[in-house]
Amino acid sequence: MTKVKICGVRDVATMQLCASLGVDWVGFVFHPASPRYVLPEQARRLHESVSGGLTPSRVGLFVKADDKTIEHTLQTVPLNVLQIYDSVERAKEIRSRFGLPVWLARGMKSASDLPVRAEVDGYVIEAPRQDGDDRPGGLGRTFDWALTQEWKAPAFWMLAGGLTPSNVQNAINASSAPAVDVSSGVESRVGEKSHKLIEQFVEKARIRG
């Protein structure tokens, strides 16, 4: 079954919905410029609101964050994975310093942007940045999913960027992605998750193509 990550979770009700649906990962955005930003203390409260049962793994998103920021975050909320918007070298450094799996986000302009060696634990394969973007992800923008169809992925990866309940099945079929990641496509407005859209997305993503 295709795995699902719901990114940009900011409120208890959405966290609890993700847990009840058996979502595989939730993403907390620790990038202050994001409309989905959460403080580490908020993320801890979200985590505590579902702990005890079967809970989604917690992915922390960091954009060019320094060690101090990551350290403070990890002291406040237990994370399972660090999703990094930075260089391969910095991603490796973070992995060895904090001892947690690191996923590196990669924007796809062409198939040559696809990683050929496993430099980190996983890749979030998404749309490329464009001039004027105020953040590196969570922009609801797609790319050509067929780029990954024949790719021999060297490590775990997930497909991200512009996915919605309406296109996620096509996206999985076209890309052969083992996991999908969504934020904007399950929101009623930027930063506000829609429970109905999350339920629809999870259901569609799990249908075998």
Ligand SMILES: O=C(O)c1ccccc1NCC(=O)[C@H](O)[C@H](O)COP(=O)(O)O
């Ligand atoms: O969501 C943000 O505002 C954000 C800010 C900085 C770095 C990453 C951010 N989001 C990444 C994601 O939510 C997902 O990994 C992915 O890009 C899916 O985004 P979307 O196209 O909105 O579904």
